[in-house]
Amino acid sequence: MRGSQIVLLSLMVLYALYIVRLRSTLSDRLIYLGLAVVGAVLVLRPDWTNDLAARLSIGRGADLMFYLFVVFSLFHFAATAATIRRMQRDLGDLARALALLTPGAAAPPARASGAASPRTP
Amino acid sequence: MSSTRIVIAAFNEAAVIGRVVALLRAAGWSVVVIDDGSRDATGPQAEAAGATVLRHPVNLGQGAALRTAFAFVLSRTDAEFIVTYDADGQHTPEQVLPMLEPLRDGSAEVTLGSRFLQEADAAGIPASRRLLLRAATALARRTTGLALTDTHNGLRGFTRSALQRMVLQQDRMAHASEIQHEIARLRLRYVEVPVRVSYTEYSLAKGQRFLSAVSVLWDLVIAKLR
Numbered sequence: 001m002r003g004s005q006i007v008l009l010s011l012m013v014l015y016a017l018y019i020v021r022l023r024s025t026l027s028d029r030l031i032y033l034g035l036a037v038v039g040a041v042l043v044l045r046p047d048w049t050n051d052l053a054a055r056l057s058i059g060r061g062a063d064l065m066f067y068l069f070v071v072f073s074l075f076h077f078a079a080t081a082a083t084i085r086r087m088q089r090d091l092g093d094l095a096r097a098l099a100l101l102t103p104g105a106a107a108p109p110a111r112a113s114g115a116a117s118p119r120t121p
Numbered sequence: 122m123s124s125t126r127i128v129i130a131a132f133n134e135a136a137v138i139g140r141v142v143a144l145l146r147a148a149g150w151s152v153v154v155i156d157d158g159s160r161d162a163t164g165p166q167a168e169a170a171g172a173t174v175l176r177h178p179v180n181l182g183q184g185a186a187l188r189t190a191f192a193f194v195l196s197r198t199d200a201e202f203i204v205t206y207d208a209d210g211q212h213t214p215e216q217v218l219p220m221l222e223p224l225r226d227g228s229a230e231v232t233l234g235s236r237f238l239q240e241a242d243a244a245g246i247p248a249s250r251r252l253l254l255r256a257a258t259a260l261a262r263r264t265t266g267l268a269l270t271d272t273h274n275g276l277r278g279f280t281r282s283a284l285q286r287m288v289l290q291q292d293r294m295a296h297a298s299e300i301q302h303e304i305a306r307l308r309l310r311y312v313e314v315p316v317r318v319s320y321t322e323y324s325l326a327k328g329q330r331f332l333s334a335v336s337v338l339w340d341l342v343i344a345k346l347r
Contacts, residue, residue: 095177100196
């Protein structure tokens with residue numbers, strides 16, 4: 001197995017671990033900032049991409065940039081999907097609150113016999 | 122019967138919801154209908170037939186509508202048992218009591234309707250839909266460890282305490298899988314109850330298709346994202 005394959009597979013495993021267990025809004029933002037800095041540096045020093053690509057047996061610096069772009073795209077997809085899911089959840093909670101205000105829902109409150117509704121984390 | 126609420130999630134079911142509710146009311150059941158952002162007269166029809174109607178301002182999905190129903194029943198009533206019931210006329214009021222009996226005698230906390238416990242009950246199911254349901258059931262058995270025969274039946278019964286403990290988040294059709302995962306996670310006592318579903322041209326047109334399974338899988342995967 002070549003160095004580039006090991007690096008990319010490792011990035012995929014880290015990516016899966018990140019999106020399922022570790023990610024947060026703050027960490028997403030730090031990663032975006034970090035990637036922006038790396039991107040700026042590589043624009044200023046394009047010869048570094050060729051050096052790094054050669055060390056990883058990838059070939060050309062452009063190929064390395066492509067692989068990194070794929071990783072970035074997957075990260076961006078996961079961050080966006082999670083954001084959309086949170087918004088959908090908030091929309092659902094809002095619609096539910098409105099539904100419970102519907103005139104037909106104005107029933108007397110229950111006797112105190114436990115939690116008010118199924119728990120939503 | 123005041124200790125039981127029948128809850129129905131309905132979206133654009135004005136053609137049938139009035140009759141569905143009327144039959145349940147005639148049988149003495151209290152009915153709660155969640156109008157999930159319908160663009161027709163689903164809400165008014167259900168209300169005219171005697172249901173308590175709550176309305177979502179936008180369509181959110183069957184899972185979201187049932188969660189609203191649960192929130193209403195648990196916070197605004199003292200119902201001890203909750204039965205979910207389809208809006209499209211596939212179920213009959215006579216099927217409610219068998220769903221409640223195990224809950225009332227304490228032998229179960231959740232009852233799940235099944236079309237496949239008795240061969241005769243499955244007779245009316247189209248072959249393609251039967252294949253899809255079998256595949257979904259096999260997947261659910263693997264992922265939850267529950268010995269289920271029908272994982273997408275809209276007829277379910279819950280005790281109040283079981284529902285209070287469940288954590289439900291899925292808005293659309295993946296809610297069925299989520300309920301099974303919660304039964305497994307909480308180790309709730311459950312039992313399957315044989316039900317025969319009455320398929321009509323209308324209800325078949327409304328039912329799940331193969332592409333719905335893709336959406337369910339997608340929703341389940343996305344839910345894993347932190």
